[in-house]
Every structure is written in C-alpha cells, then in structure tokens.
Amino acid sequence: MRFTRADDITLEIPRAALEAIFDECDRYNVDETGGRILGNYKNSGRQLSISVSGVIEPGPSAQRTQTYFKQDGEYQEKVFREVEERVPAIEHLGNWHTHHVNSLRHLSGGDVETYRRTVDHAKHNTDFFYALLVTEKKPGQSGLQRYVFKNYVMRRGDDKIYEIPATAVTLVDSPLVWPVSEAHAPTQKTSRSRAAEAYTRSFGDVAKSDLIQDQDVITQFYPKVKTLQSKDLGIYWRGLITLADGSEPEVVVLRDTEAPFECSVTLRDPPQALGPVVKSFGKATFPNGRAALIAVERACNAQLVSTMSPRKRRGRLWMF
Numbered sequence: 118m119r120f121t122r123a124d125d126i127t128l129e130i131p132r133a134a135l136e137a138i139f140d141e142c143d144r145y146n147v148d149e150t151g152g153r154i155l156g157n158y159k160n161s162g163r164q165l166s167i168s169v170s171g172v173i174e175p176g177p178s179a180q181r182t183q184t185y186f187k188q189d190g191e192y193q194e195k196v197f198r199e200v201e202e203r204v205p206a207i208e209h210l211g212n213w214h215t216h217h218v219n220s221l222r223h224l225s226g227g228d229v230e231t232y233r234r235t236v237d238h239a240k241h242n243t244d245f246f247y248a249l250l251v252t253e254k255k256p257g258q259s260g261l262q263r264y265v266f267k268n269y270v271m272r273r274g275d276d277k278i279y280e281i282p283a284t285a286v287t288l289v290d291s292p293l294v295w296p297v298s299e300a301h302a303p304t305q306k307t308s309r310s311r312a313a314e315a316y317t318r319s320f321g322d323v324a325k326s327d328l329i330q331d332q333d334v335i336t337q338f339y340p341k342v343k344t345l346q347s348k349d350l351g352i353y354w355r356g357l358i359t360l361a362d363g364s365e366p367e368v369v370v371l372r373d374t375e376a377p378f379e380c381s382v383t384l385r386d387p388p389q390a391l392g393p394v395v396k397s398f399g400k401a402t403f404p405n406g407r408a409a410l411i412a413v414e415r416a417c418n419a420q421l422v423s424t425m426s427p428r429k430r431r432g433r434l435w436m437f
C-alpha cells in the first residue's frame with residue numbers, strides 16, 4: 118500500500134487529546150482499541166487545516182481483539198449529541214485506533230477500505246476523513262513520549278491515502294470538549310471518571326456505569342490488571358496483584374455475560390500458602406470486578422499474615 122505525503126494539510130491537536138488516547142491504549146495493551154475524533158476544520162482549495170478538540174472513547178459495548186475493533190456506536194452518538202448541544206459547530210473529523218498491539222506500523226488494507234467507504238458515502242458530513250493511528254509503544258518512555266502515532270487523511274473521490282508529515286502537526290494546550298478536561302473540573306478527578314459520571318448522568322444504564330466504575334477503580338488500584346474482552350468470555354480482567362509479602366500472583370476475574378453480571382475470581386498457579394484462599398473462592402460470586410479483586414486481595418493478605426502469626430506470638434512472650 119502506498120501513502121502519499123500531504124503537503125497541503127495541517128493538523129493541530131491538544132496534548133489532552135493525546136493523553137486521552139494514550140490512556141486508552143494503556144488500558145488495552147493486548148487488544149486493539151480506538152475512538153472518534155471531534156473538532157473543526159478550514160479548507161480553501163486543496164488547503165485543509167484540521168483542528169482536533171475532542172475524543173470520544175470506544176464506549177462500554179465496544180468489541181476488541183488483537184486484530185479487530187468495533188466501537189460502541191450507540192454510546193458514541195449519545196456523547197456526540199451532548200457535545201453538539203454545547204458546541205454546535207463541532208464536527209466528527211474521523212477515528213483513531215491503535216496497532217501497537219499487532220506491530221503493523223501503518224493503516225491496514227481493511228482500515229483503508231473502511232475509511233474509503235466512509236469518506237465516499239453520500240451521508241458523510243465532510244469531504245475528508247481523518248485517521249490517527251497509534252503505531253508503537255516506546256518502552257521506558259513516559260508522558261506523551263510513550264506512544265508513537267501517525268496521521269492520515271482520505272479525501273472524497275480521491276484514491277490516494279495521505280499521510281500528514283510530522284512537521285505539519287502542532288501540539289497545543291487547549292481544553293477538550295470531550296472528555297471534559299481536568300482544568301475545568303471543580304474537583305481533582307481524572308478526566309476518565311468525569312466522563313464516567315457524565316455517562317451515568319446522561320444515560321443511567323446501571324450495568325454499563327458499573328463497568329466504567331470497575332475500570333476506574335481497577336486502573337487506579339490494580340495497575341497490573343488489564344481489562345480484556347473475548348467473544349467467548351465477554352469482559353474479563355487479568356493481571357498481577359501485589360500482596361503484603363511483595364509476591365504478585367496472577368488473578369483472573371470473569372464477568373457473567375448476562376444480567377446481573379456476577380463476577381468470579383481465580384488465582385493462576387497460586388503459591389501453596391494461598392491454597393485455602395483458592396478453595397474458599399471456588400464458588401464465590403461478586404457484584405462487580407472491583408469487589409472480586411478487593412475480596413481476593415484481602416483474603417490472600419489475611420492468609421499470609423495468619424501463617425506468620427506464630428513468630429509474632431513468640432516475639433510478644435519475649436517482650437513481657
């Protein structure tokens with residue numbers, strides 16, 4: 118596939134938008150993920166200036182695998198309508214998605230086909246389609262250096278796939294229309310949980326908002342546990358939890374695919390000392406993922422402490 122250098126297209130993108138995109142990539146480091154990009158544009162002749170001002174997350178019912186990604190369109194449309202009410206001039210500029218999990222460093226043939234269909238569609242609102250692609254995770258880097266991304270534009274009735282050169286991309290510090298930026302928030306909340314609140318307020322779907330709360334709590338308190346999704350299992354969580362003795366057993370939390378979405382938890386290859394915990398959790402269910410993780414972490418720590426207690430008692434005898 119050939120990409121053409123776009124000499125007549127410029128892009129302005131807020132650092133907060135990249136932050137939102139990279140945070141999403143951090144959450145799904147095994148499966149593809151992505152979202153919608155909002156903003157404004159100006160064009161005269163071939164000259165096109167794109168200005169990004171918002172990113173809509175994939176939504177609670179998005180489907181992901183390592184090579185496949187489908188957004189939750191219903192959720193995204195609701196968010197778009199809400200933003201549009203506040204900012205009537207807002208436009209849907211295109212999409213972003215990531216290949217950092219499959220190491221393809223450019224748009225795939227499937228991506229190009231989909232975007233071509235979109236941009237040539239009679240109902241598409243603009244004469245172009247903008248695509249941001251995360252291509253690579255940079256190990257050992259932090260902040261906005263932690264991922265590499267490319268920018269593409271496809272134009273209506275034009276077969277070429279344009280790549281915007283890095284020199285035509287400007288990072289700015291302007292606030293986002295979505296997710297609502299922290300700088301404008303009354304309290305110190307992450308943009309993610311503000312989005313979750315807005316979602317709950319607007320659409321009130323208990324199961325979905327519970328899942329967003331799960332994501333918030335698990336990202337914050339169990340950074341080594343990742344949210345995953347598969348066709349067979351639905352949504353589940355897998356990763357390491359850190360115990361009081363510094364050990365890090367691997368935990369898997371499965372979530373029922375039907376209401377009331379009960380969760381169960383298992384330890385993979387647990388150390389022998391945690392045998393009783395594994396047994397007691399065999400049939401236990403929890404109302405959500407975070408409850409399952411907190412319960413298993415506590416039970417493991419309690420078990421570890423109880424095996425240490427004889428030494429403590431001896432210590433106490435020596436003291437008196």
Ligand SMILES: [Zn+2]
Nearest residue numbers: 214224225228
């Ligand atoms: Zn792709």
